[in-house]
Amino acid sequence: MLDITITIGGEAGQGVQTIGEVLSRILIRNGYYVFSVQDYHSRIRGGHNSVQIRFSDQPIQAIGTDLDLLVCLNEETQIIHQSTLRSDGIIIGTISNNPSISSSVSMIPIHFYEMAKGLGNPIFANIIAVGALIEILGIDEKIAEWYLEKIFQKKGNDIVQLNKNALSLGQKEIKKQQLPRKFLDRNGNQNDKIRFLIGGNEALGLGAILAGCTFYSAYPMTPSTGIMNFISSRSKKYGIIVEQAEDEIAAINMALGASYAGAKAMTATSGGGFCLMVEGLGLAAMTETPIVVVDGMRPGPSTGLPTRTSQGDLEFVLSASHDEFPRFVFAPRDPQDAIDTMIRAFNLSDHFQVPAIILSDQYLADSNWTFSQLKVNEKPQKTQTVLGDHTYQRYVLTESGISPRALPGMSNALVIADSDEHDEIGHLTEDLKLRVQMHEKRMKKIESMKKETRLPVYIPGKATTLIGWGSTYGVLFEAREKLIHLGIDAGLLHFTDVYPLSTDALKMLKSVPDPIVVEGNYQGQLARLLERETQTHFSYRINRYDGRPFFVNELVNQIREVLS
Amino acid sequence: MSFFRNQIEIAWCPGCGNFNLLTALSEALAELGLKPSQVVLVSGIGQAAKAPHYIQANVFNGLHGRSIPIAFGIQAVNPELTVIVESGDGCMYGEGGNHLIHAIRRNPNITVIVHDNQVYGLTKGQASPTSETGFVSKTQPLGTVSEPFHPLALAVSQDASFVARGFTGDKEGLKSILKQAIQWKGFSLVDVLQPCVTFNHTNTFGWYRSRLYPLPEEYNSEDQVEAFKKSLEWGDKIPIGVIYRHAKSVFSDRIFEKLGRKNFLTPTNNYQLVFEDEKHWFE
Numbered sequence: 001m002l003d004i005t006i007t008i009g010g011e012a013g014q015g016v017q018t019i020g021e022v023l024s025r026i027l028i029r030n031g032y033y034v035f036s037v038q039d040y041h042s043r044i045r046g047g048h049n050s051v052q053i054r055f056s057d058q059p060i061q062a063i064g065t066d067l068d069l070l071v072c073l074n075e076e077t078q079i080i081h082q083s084t085l086r087s088d089g090i091i092i093g094t095i096s097n098n099p100s101i102s103s104s105v106s107m108i109p110i111h112f113y114e115m116a117k118g119l120g121n122p123i124f125a126n127i128i129a130v131g132a133l134i135e136i137l138g139i140d141e142k143i144a145e146w147y148l149e150k151i152f153q154k155k156g157n158d159i160v161q162l163n164k165n166a167l168s169l170g171q172k173e174i175k176k177q178q179l180p181r182k183f184l185d186r187n188g189n190q191n192d193k194i195r196f197l198i199g200g201n202e203a204l205g206l207g208a209i210l211a212g213c214t215f216y217s218a219y220p221m222t223p224s225t226g227i228m229n230f231i232s233s234r235s236k237k238y239g240i241i242v243e244q245a246e247d248e249i250a251a252i253n254m255a256l257g258a259s260y261a262g263a264k265a266m267t268a269t270s271g272g273g274f275c276l277m278v279e280g281l282g283l284a285a286m287t288e289t290p291i292v293v294v295d296g297m298r299p300g301p302s303t304g305l306p307t308r309t310s311q312g313d314l315e316f317v318l319s320a321s322h323d324e325f326p327r328f329v330f331a332p333r334d335p336q337d338a339i340d341t342m343i344r345a346f347n348l349s350d351h352f353q354v355p356a357i358i359l360s361d362q363y364l365a366d367s368n369w370t371f372s373q374l375k376v377n378e379k380p381q382k383t384q385t386v387l388g389d390h391t392y393q394r395y396v397l398t399e400s401g402i403s404p405r406a407l408p409g410m411s412n413a414l415v416i417a418d419s420d421e422h423d424e425i426g427h428l429t430e431d432l433k434l435r436v437q438m439h440e441k442r443m444k445k446i447e448s449m450k451k452e453t454r455l456p457v458y459i460p461g462k463a464t465t466l467i468g469w470g471s472t473y474g475v476l477f478e479a480r481e482k483l484i485h486l487g488i489d490a491g492l493l494h495f496t497d498v499y500p501l502s503t504d505a506l507k508m509l510k511s512v513p514d515p516i517v518v519e520g521n522y523q524g525q526l527a528r529l530l531e532r533e534t535q536t537h538f539s540y541r542i543n544r545y546d547g548r549p550f551f552v553n554e555l556v557n558q559i560r561e562v563l564s
Numbered sequence: 565m566s567f568f569r570n571q572i573e574i575a576w577c578p579g580c581g582n583f584n585l586l587t588a589l590s591e592a593l594a595e596l597g598l599k600p601s602q603v604v605l606v607s608g609i610g611q612a613a614k615a616p617h618y619i620q621a622n623v624f625n626g627l628h629g630r631s632i633p634i635a636f637g638i639q640a641v642n643p644e645l646t647v648i649v650e651s652g653d654g655c656m657y658g659e660g661g662n663h664l665i666h667a668i669r670r671n672p673n674i675t676v677i678v679h680d681n682q683v684y685g686l687t688k689g690q691a692s693p694t695s696e697t698g699f700v701s702k703t704q705p706l707g708t709v710s711e712p713f714h715p716l717a718l719a720v721s722q723d724a725s726f727v728a729r730g731f732t733g734d735k736e737g738l739k740s741i742l743k744q745a746i747q748w749k750g751f752s753l754v755d756v757l758q759p760c761v762t763f764n765h766t767n768t769f770g771w772y773r774s775r776l777y778p779l780p781e782e783y784n785s786e787d788q789v790e791a792f793k794k795s796l797e798w799g800d801k802i803p804i805g806v807i808y809r810h811a812k813s814v815f816s817d818r819i820f821e822k823l824g825r826k827n828f829l830t831p832t833n834n835y836q837l838v839f840e841d842e843k844h845w846f847e
Contacts, residue, residue: 196846212831239825239832246666250633257637262829376839408622416623
């Protein structure tokens with residue numbers, strides 16, 4: 001299997017992401033599967049930014065490890081990344097010889113920026129770099145030119161031509177060199193069905209739009225801001241109010257007001273912002289107002305590492321806000337799953353009138369996956385409401401715990417919602433018998449919620465079972481394949497629906513052989529949840545909390561250590 | 565249509581200013597010809613925040629200080645509703661101060677009525693953001709050292725659309741102000757001076773009666789600088805009435821202009837068509 005990994009690094013603002021985006025699209029057009037990840041510092045300009053592009057002729061879904069090609073837009077890139085270069089790797093750009101670099105590495109010093117100035121504008125440095133890269137990789141420039149036309153068409157033919165010149169300049173520079181390796185067939189990968197490149201945040205935003213979200217209020221916070229950007233860019237097209245709130249407290253309360261009035265509403269943030277939303281989450285539960293909240297996790301506590309990844313918020317969101325109430329917790333495994341899960345989160349939150357929390361993380365948010373098909377596998381449901389008269393009671397006690405929901409102003413029904421404990425109408429009460437009935441009404445929804453949650457993805461294996469949740473799916477999937485290759489019959493059990501766990505999921509957990517729980521936190525938060533729910537031990541755990549995602553090769557070694 | 569709820573137990577102290585405010589608001593809503601189902605009363609926590617439970621209308625009684633974002637969300641997605649916030653000085657100017665500032669910027673068509681008794685009632689007598697310097701309470705036994713917050717001066721300085729002050733001792737005058745505020749299209753703040761008979765022994769009915777005066781007829785409430793001066797008057801003479809008004813487009817008008825939609829209760833597009841359309845963006 002062809003498996004090539006490229007890292008492009010530079011200062012923030014130097015165009016690292018543009019090069020990554022353009023190269024990714026060109027590779028996809030040539031029939032390759034691409035997986036790209038952004039790695040950046042919390043800075044607008046300066047600081048070190050990099051994008052890693054891994055591609056293959058087979059489907060891939062994880063970050064790569066050893067670099068075939070390193071593109072340096074500044075000197076720092078070489079210092080930071082050269083140790084991850086393969087011995088037959090190539091390093092190009094702003095580079096210098098140094099003793100720590102293996103002599104078998106090919107070095108191609110090119111000053112993209114200086115060359116671009118020669119073309120009249122430093123902005124062309126990015127496309128010159130793309131030209132150099134396609135020449136090294138052996139990609140037909142026609143496809144690159146097609147893509148340049150597609151993206152620059154709007155700016156006029158002159159701009160298209162100037163970019164084509166930049167592309168060709170980059171190519172020419174490489175043609176002068178002796179290249180040690182041939183990467184690709186010039187005809188591309190023949191299996192070139194239409195393929196889609198989509199990131200986690202885009203998928204979450206798209207899922208929300210498909211679900212029928214018409215109100216989005218949030219306070220910007222990395223790594224969830226991309227969802228807001230995506231929905232904002234389509235707010236006019238689809239009629240969606242996107243309001244930037246003064247803080248996360250306002251964000252969740254605005255969304256709850258909109259939901260009470262009848263809109264499908266959501267908010268998104270990261271752990272620190274979720275801290276501020278916690279009281280609002282309890283309000284959603286007490287008033288039984290549907291809401292979807294995305295927590296894009298990053299390392300904490302407090303400000304932590306703003307641009308890095310983590311799976312540290314699971315226990316937090318499971319018990320966020322005081323006292324008890326049911327909630328859904330989902331953790332999509334990739335962008336396709338994010339689209340579907342977002343629709344389900346809206347449907348289920350609306351049906352059960354409970355909050356639905358989606359745990360994303362920086363790795364899912366900022367990575368792009370390739371799919372041969374992009375589908376919508378779930379059907380968005382209309383908001384379930386009733387018309388009523390003066391006898392309407394918002395919190396009428398029912399067997400299921402779900403009370404028919406009327407909307408204010410839609411009929412003669414008066415809709416009374418209260419954060420206090422309340423009677424069936426919704427007015428505050430201190431009747432303790434009623435309190436018990438109301439608490440039980442809310443709590444008993446959890447039994448029917450369990451019937452709606454889906455089983456984890458399960459691939460049986462006799463030697464061990466890797467257990468994970470959320471964005472680690474692709475890495476665990478590939479790690480399992482490597483283990484099989486090494487003669488270790490590993491299985492995989494991976495959760496998108498983290499809470500509540502269905503009875504069948506618990507049964508499944510009790511029967512899997514030699515589980516190892518792999519997750520991005522210190523304590524093993526999923527493992528602890530599973531122990532509590534199944535009353536069995538999950539003592540083999542692999543945990544990572546350095547702010548970086550799991551890497552397949554490292555993980556395979558760690559799993560082998562655990563098994564030995 | 566009557567907005568009074570019969571046979572209910574009211575949790576306020578006898579003689580509380582809240583009663584007159586409750587009556588004035590209920591009557592104002594009826595006299596404006598509104599139906600209870602068209603009105604949403606939003607509140608947070610505190611004695612004032614209980615008021616919506618005593619009125620026949622839709623209610624969202626949410627969290628302490630967070631009534632404005634709730635009201636904003638309701639009005640944004642369904643601008644046909646008459647949305648009124650009832651809050652106290654602690655809830656609105658303490659816990660919820662940030663939301664007040666930003667609501668002025670957004671100018672949603674909501675009316676915010678603040679039961680301002682310069683003391684915390686529900687938690688039993690602590691100083692509030694509007695308490696006078698030196699106010700003595702169990703938690704401030706030496707007298708509060710902070711200076712009082714001036715809500716009207718803040719609102720006028722930030723060009724809030726409608727700013728008024730009422731007094732619960734003058735029910736008819738208050739009703740007239742409330743009617744104007746509710747009818748006003750834009751963000752309206754009505755600070756209602758209201759003696760707390762239990763915990764505030766400084767700002768009593770007598771204290772207010774000797775100081776309050778209605779704004780004269782020739783007063784020009786559309787002059788922001790004059791209004792700012794008026795909003796600072798406090799002490800021996802305190803003006804009552806509509807201090808400032810500035811007619812301008814409201815949030816839902818601005819959204820309509822940008823998005824071409826007024827109502828956001830249902831999505832406009834068929835999801836499958838949306839998906840087919842969006843898919844190509846990722847190719």
